[in-house]
Amino acid sequence: MPLDYPAPFLELARELRRLPGVGPRSAERIALWLLSNKDARPAALSAALASAPAAVHPCRRCGFFATGDLCEICAQPSRSGREICVVEHATDILPLERTGTFGGVYHALGGRLAPLDHIGPDQLRIEPLVARVREEAPCEIILALSADVEGEATTNYLREILAPLGVPLTRIAHGLPAGGGLEHADQITLQRALSGRRPAGERQPG
Amino acid sequence: MPLDYPAPFLELARELRRLPGVGPRSAERIALWLLSNKDARPAALSAALASAPAAVHPCRRCGFFATGDLCEICAQPSRSGREICVVEHATDILPLERTGTFGGVYHALGGRLAPLDHIGPDQLRIEPLVARVREEAPCEIILALSADVEGEATTNYLREILAPLGVPLTRIAHGLPAGGGLEHADQITLQRALSGRRPAGERQPG
Numbered sequence: 001m002p003l004d005y006p007a008p009f010l011e012l013a014r015e016l017r018r019l020p021g022v023g024p025r026s027a028e029r030i031a032l033w034l035l036s037n038k039d040a041r042p043a044a045l046s047a048a049l050a051s052a053p054a055a056v057h058p059c060r061r062c063g064f065f066a067t068g069d070l071c072e073i074c075a076q077p078s079r080s081g082r083e084i085c086v087v088e089h090a091t092d093i094l095p096l097e098r099t100g101t102f103g104g105v106y107h108a109l110g111g112r113l114a115p116l117d118h119i120g121p122d123q124l125r126i127e128p129l130v131a132r133v134r135e136e137a138p139c140e141i142i143l144a145l146s147a148d149v150e151g152e153a154t155t156n157y158l159r160e161i162l163a164p165l166g167v168p169l170t171r172i173a174h175g176l177p178a179g180g181g182l183e184h185a186d187q188i189t190l191q192r193a194l195s196g197r198r199p200a201g202e203r204q205p206g
Numbered sequence: 207m208p209l210d211y212p213a214p215f216l217e218l219a220r221e222l223r224r225l226p227g228v229g230p231r232s233a234e235r236i237a238l239w240l241l242s243n244k245d246a247r248p249a250a251l252s253a254a255l256a257s258a259p260a261a262v263h264p265c266r267r268c269g270f271f272a273t274g275d276l277c278e279i280c281a282q283p284s285r286s287g288r289e290i291c292v293v294e295h296a297t298d299i300l301p302l303e304r305t306g307t308f309g310g311v312y313h314a315l316g317g318r319l320a321p322l323d324h325i326g327p328d329q330l331r332i333e334p335l336v337a338r339v340r341e342e343a344p345c346e347i348i349l350a351l352s353a354d355v356e357g358e359a360t361t362n363y364l365r366e367i368l369a370p371l372g373v374p375l376t377r378i379a380h381g382l383p384a385g386g387g388l389e390h391a392d393q394i395t396l397q398r399a400l401s402g403r404r405p406a407g408e409r410q411p412g
Contacts, residue, residue, distance in 0.1 A: 003303050006273045008254070008261035015251040020239045026227055032297055033226045034255065035262055035271070042255045045221040048214070049240065049252035055214035056241055065241070067212045091238055097209050 009035065061132065063108030063125060064093045073097070079105050083140040086129065086158065088112050088151070096144065104142075107132065112145060112154040124154075126161065133165050143171040147192075215241065267338070269314030269331060270299045279303070285311050289346040292335065292364065294318050294357070302350065310348075313338065318351060318360040330360075332367065339371050349377040353398075 004010065009031055017027035034042045058064070059071035066072070073079060073093070083104030087093060090108040109124040133141065141162055145151040155171060162169055175193035176185055185193070210216065215237055223233035240248045264270070265277035272278070279285060279299070289310030293299060296314040315330040339347065347368055351357040361377055368375055381399035382391055391399070 008258040012254040012258040015254045019236050030225050042259050046252045046255035048218040048221045049248045052214040052218040
């Protein structure tokens with residue numbers, strides 16, 4: 001048996017290697033740092049890892065990260081009864097929130113329709129969305145899903161399901177990204193930018 | 207106050223961000239993965255982080271990682287009384303060991319002389335090295351330090367200190383790296399490769 005690091009070291013490197021974006025060499029380097037560097041605080045990281053999963057869970061209503069029953073957004077009374085913005089993942093909420101231009105609430109589906117991966121409507125939080133729309137009577141439902149094939153399919157499916165509820169239904173604009181030149185945009189982006197054109201008198205936000 | 211992730215999440219991301227090679231975006235991504243992915247095992251990583259620092263410590267004799275008093279290398283009786291290979295860091299030992307061509311023991315200095323960083327001979331494990339040489343009477347001392355200015359300075363210093371002990375003193379070869387063409391080698395490497403030339407009849411190991 002060739003010589004190697006002691007077992008507890010290898011165990012630590014093995015667990016680190018499972019993290020996204022951490023390869024075998026990075027894992028070894030991080031483990032060495034954690035055990036050799038006097039600035040390292042392995043105990044603090046260990047404690048954070050032990051406590052966070054129990055303390056953080058999905059918001060009962062929208063699916064965003066919460067420590068209580070409702071997340072910080074759903075807990076704000078001023079936001080209820082307004083727009084519901086439907087996103088794929090809970091992680092899509094903060095980027096939208098950071099734009100500072102949306103004052104409604106969110107609903108994370110937990111993914112998008114992907115028949116090849118066996119993800120159908122029942123695997124997503126679509127039923128709870130319909131129930132929420134009935135109960136909260138929002139002034140608008142905004143679909144903010146990915147601009148790819150599966151995102152489009154999910155948008156279309158939701159449109160069929162939600163249209164009968166009688167709430168105004170919109171989707172976020174697709175077009176040229178900010179700072180993007182026409183020469184770098186692909187054909188589909190330009191197609192959507194053209195078909196989504198608006199009167200030139202309207203002011204762009206931001 | 208702008209909305210952000212819950213405090214336990216941010217605490218976890220902050221600790222992850224302190225790891226080498228993990229930036230703010232990676233830290234957030236890893237924390238999201240740890241809390242959202244059902245394949246993640248935050249508890250296992252937490253346990254490994256909690257147990258490894260207490261279980262792993264430097265070998266009393268050579269400074270390599272050990273779980274007992276001596277590391278796996280120093281604990282092998284067949285290796286004592288042979289060559290002592292002097293390296294800068296404990297992490298330099300395994301790469302040398304993996305070559306499979308060295309059957310002696312090691313000695314990690316814990317760094318190299320760096321006056322600008324206030325690292326002098328007293329900050330390194332030089333005194334214990336001298337004591338070891340006196341006690342173990344090795345057949346040879348091999349200096350395997352970095353091929354840069356500080357490594358050279360440390361090698362020269364050790365040569366002065368160790369020469370009076372009467373043990374044959376060698377240093378690892380500097381020259382063209384394996385697979386490296388002459389056109390990619392810098393001037394100093396070629397200089398050392400030339401001055402370290404050996405009779406062409408000798409067979410290269412490996």
